[in-house]
Amino acid sequence: xxxxxxxxxxxxxxxxxxxxxxxxxxxxxxxxxxxxxLRITGWGGKWGDIMKAEIGPAFESEFKCKLQIDSAFxxxxxxxxxxxxxxIYDVMHTNSNEQWAAAEMGLVEPKIDPKLVPNLADVYPYxxxxxxxxxxxxxxxxxxxxxxxxxYNGVTSWKELWDAKYNGVRGGYVIPVNSLxxxxxxxxxxxFGKGQTDLDAAYMALEKLKPIKIVDFTGAMEKMLxxxxxxxxxxxxxxxxxxDGQNQPTDFVSPSEGVLSLEQVLTITPGSKMxxxxxxxxxxxxxxxxxxxxxxxxxxxxxxxxxxxxxKYDAKLLxxxxxxxxxxxxxxxxxxxxxxxxDQRVNRIFRA
Amino acid sequence: xxxxxxxxxxxxxxxxSMPVPGPTRPYGRYLxxxxxxxxxxxxxxxxxxxxxxxxxxxxxxxxxxxxxxLRWFEKFFAxxxxxxxxxxxxxVAVLTTVSATxxxxxxxxxxxxxxxxxxxxxxxxxxxxxxxPAILTGLALFQTYVLLDVGRPTWGLVAGxxxxxxxxxxxxxxxxxxxxxxxxEEAAQNLGASPLRTFFEVTLPLIKPGVLAGAIFAFIVSxxxxxxxxxxxxxxxxxxxxxxxxxxxxxxxGTIGAASVVSIVLAFVVVIGLDRTVGLRSYVKL
Numbered sequence: 332x333x334x335x336x337x338x339x340x341x342x343x344x345x346x347x348x349x350x351x352x353x354x355x356x357x358x359x360x361x362x363x364x365x366x367x368x369l370r371i372t373g374w375g376g377k378w379g380d381i382m383k384a385e386i387g388p389a390f391e392s393e394f395k396c397k398l399q400i401d402s403a404f405x406x407x408x409x410x411x412x413x414x415x416x417x418x419i420y421d422v423m424h425t426n427s428n429e430q431w432a433a434a435e436m437g438l439v440e441p442k443i444d445p446k447l448v449p450n451l452a453d454v455y456p457y458x459x460x461x462x463x464x465x466x467x468x469x470x471x472x473x474x475x476x477x478x479x480x481x482x483y484n485g486v487t488s489w490k491e492l493w494d495a496k497y498n499g500v501r502g503g504y505v506i507p508v509n510s511l512x513x514x515x516x517x518x519x520x521x522x523f524g525k526g527q528t529d530l531d532a533a534y535m536a537l538e539k540l541k542p543i544k545i546v547d548f549t550g551a552m553e554k555m556l557x558x559x560x561x562x563x564x565x566x567x568x569x570x571x572x573x574x575d576g577q578n579q580p581t582d583f584v585s586p587s588e589g590v591l592s593l594e595q596v597l598t599i600t601p602g603s604k605m606x607x608x609x610x611x612x613x614x615x616x617x618x619x620x621x622x623x624x625x626x627x628x629x630x631x632x633x634x635x636x637x638x639x640x641x642x643k644y645d646a647k648l649l650x651x652x653x654x655x656x657x658x659x660x661x662x663x664x665x666x667x668x669x670x671x672x673x674d675q676r677v678n679r680i681f682r683a
Numbered sequence: 684x685x686x687x688x689x690x691x692x693x694x695x696x697x698x699x700s701m702p703v704p705g706p707t708r709p710y711g712r713y714l715x716x717x718x719x720x721x722x723x724x725x726x727x728x729x730x731x732x733x734x735x736x737x738x739x740x741x742x743x744x745x746x747x748x749x750x751x752x753l754r755w756f757e758k759f760f761a762x763x764x765x766x767x768x769x770x771x772x773x774x775v776a777v778l779t780t781v782s783a784t785x786x787x788x789x790x791x792x793x794x795x796x797x798x799x800x801x802x803x804x805x806x807x808x809x810x811x812x813x814x815x816p817a818i819l820t821g822l823a824l825f826q827t828y829v830l831l832d833v834g835r836p837t838w839g840l841v842a843g844x845x846x847x848x849x850x851x852x853x854x855x856x857x858x859x860x861x862x863x864x865x866x867x868e869e870a871a872q873n874l875g876a877s878p879l880r881t882f883f884e885v886t887l888p889l890i891k892p893g894v895l896a897g898a899i900f901a902f903i904v905s906x907x908x909x910x911x912x913x914x915x916x917x918x919x920x921x922x923x924x925x926x927x928x929x930x931x932x933x934x935x936x937g938t939i940g941a942a943s944v945v946s947i948v949l950a951f952v953v954v955i956g957l958d959r960t961v962g963l964r965s966y967v968k969l
Binding site (some may be wrong): 370374375376377379380397400401402403404405408409412414417419434489548549550551553554555557 | 739742743744745764822825826829830832863913914916918919921925928929930931932933934935938
């Protein structure tokens with residue numbers, strides 16, 4: 332028979348509180364096993380779910396280690412604040428613009444050694460091009476997202492975003508804090524000027540984009556498009572395809588001028604004490620079966636040429652050399668060197 | 684020059700003869716009521732929007748709502764990450780409340796009674812975490828822990844939260860100590876009570892409203908703390924605000940609203956619980 336709990340006395344309350352406190356503080360130390368730990372960063376959302384449920388545990392089991400995934404932003408300031416000889420991460424996963432900033436500060440190794448990561452031999456050239464620090468394990472295509480129920484048919488070019496009929500329903504990003512917004516600014520230079528680095532042409536194009544609804548996060552743009560608050564916007568393909576099968580009146584357009592690449596990049600930190608394991612992790616993430624599982628979960632285009640996706644995904648993602656050739660990579664090194672100046676200028680444009 | 688009869692009266696008499704606006708004027712009451720209603724709407728509107736968002740079945744904010752659904756609450760309670768974050772936040776908030784209350788109340792007593800040199804400077808220093816942007820406090824603590832090579836332990840997070848909640852306890856306790864009649868303590872000691880007994884049976888009950896007010900602030904500030912936690916949480920041990928922030932970068936659906944509603948209800952439950960166990964009404968008298 333269960334003993335009935337008496338009233339909560341002060342003594343019992345204090346004892347329980349103290350136990351809770353000691354338990355909370357001590358738990359991580361008690362639970363920690365002796366396995367080596369590889370500290371990495373990683374996204375949340377569906378990516379985080381599948382990493383925790385399948386991909387991460389399978390890696391831990393195969394390599395007899397513990398994978399510690401930090402999915403709490405911001406990664407770069409944390410890495411900056413930690414010691415170079417004992418960095419807080421062994422492998423950093425983030426977008427290309429941040430990786431370049433980290434590489435410029437010497438916080439990550441600029442290249443991955445193909446001898447230590449054999450799967451590098453199977454990636455598309457863009458994944459290890461001179462525009463990439465480390466290796467891009469996946470990419471999304473940045474293009475145009477649109478409502479299919481508003482009569483906006485036949486869109487083929489980036490320039491149609493400037494059409495006056497989208498005034499009031501046009502969507503973009505807070506450029507200083509969003510990679511898509513930054514990549515789009517470079518695209519504006521290509522569309523209306525001499526190339527990605529033609530900032531004057533880009534600024535003029537941004538001026539003409541107004542009125543535009545701007546958001547910080549891509550997730551917010553997805554919801555604005557779903558709700559109809561936005562009819563045409565800059566977005567990555569994964570942000571549209573992830574609603575596949577839900578009968579949403581939205582679609583992704585790959586403009587004829589090309590799509591911008593939003594790379595998911597892995598780098599290794601120079602001071603890591605787990606170099607062997609870090610290289611093994613990068614190699615593991617490039618394995619065809621791991622790439623396929625992740626690509627079909629989050630709608631990212633795999634970097635490994637040998638990956639064979641199911642027909643539904645193969646039809647939409649960049650899985651052939653012809654499709655991959657449409658990718659336009661951004662010169663993030665050039666951009667980061669001018670980021671402060673660009674931020675100030677675009678803030679003025681959108682504040683006015 | 685001719686003057687009117689009233690203007691020839693002394694100023695005091697003129698003032699006395701003027702009609703005095705009284706509280707019975709109906710438009711004054713209406714204005715007072717309108718201002719209060721406006722303030723209430725200003726305070727409660729964000730909560731109402733969050734509730735509507737949480738109960739709306741669509742995966743985006745839609746007004747007017749198209750229906751009522753608990754799907755986002757189901758998703759929230761079914762998520763291991765959210766549940767872990769919720770309990771972890773509660774644990775950290777409880778530990779922070781205990782540490783901030785003990786340290787803050789002790790410090791306030793020492794400052795009010797100790798005849799310490801440079802009391803004003805010490806008080807200003809103790810309140811300084813409120814002046815500094817919390818994100819810098821978080822970054823500074825993170826760097827300190829890195830330098831000490833202790834990683835990102837839970838006690839480090841609790842210490843960070845204690846740092847930013849301490850000023851609330853110090854301030855509210857000092858407020859009650861300001862009007863404290865020390866003769867009551869002297870009377871207790873004259874009647875034979877030891878200093879410890881005097882503290883627990885005379886001082887503490889009298890300063891309880893201030894201490895309790897500080898404790899409530901400490902709990903709520905810790906439970907909702909984001910900027911300090913951002914740098915101090917460790918992988919797998921994220922607090923609810925940090926988990927929500929990471930979630931909304933990828934999925935801005937009603938789960939955020941459901942989590943917010945749960946947080947509001949929890950904060951409310953804690954306040955009611957403190958009222959029942961310790962007596963919040965005494966705080967209201969403050």
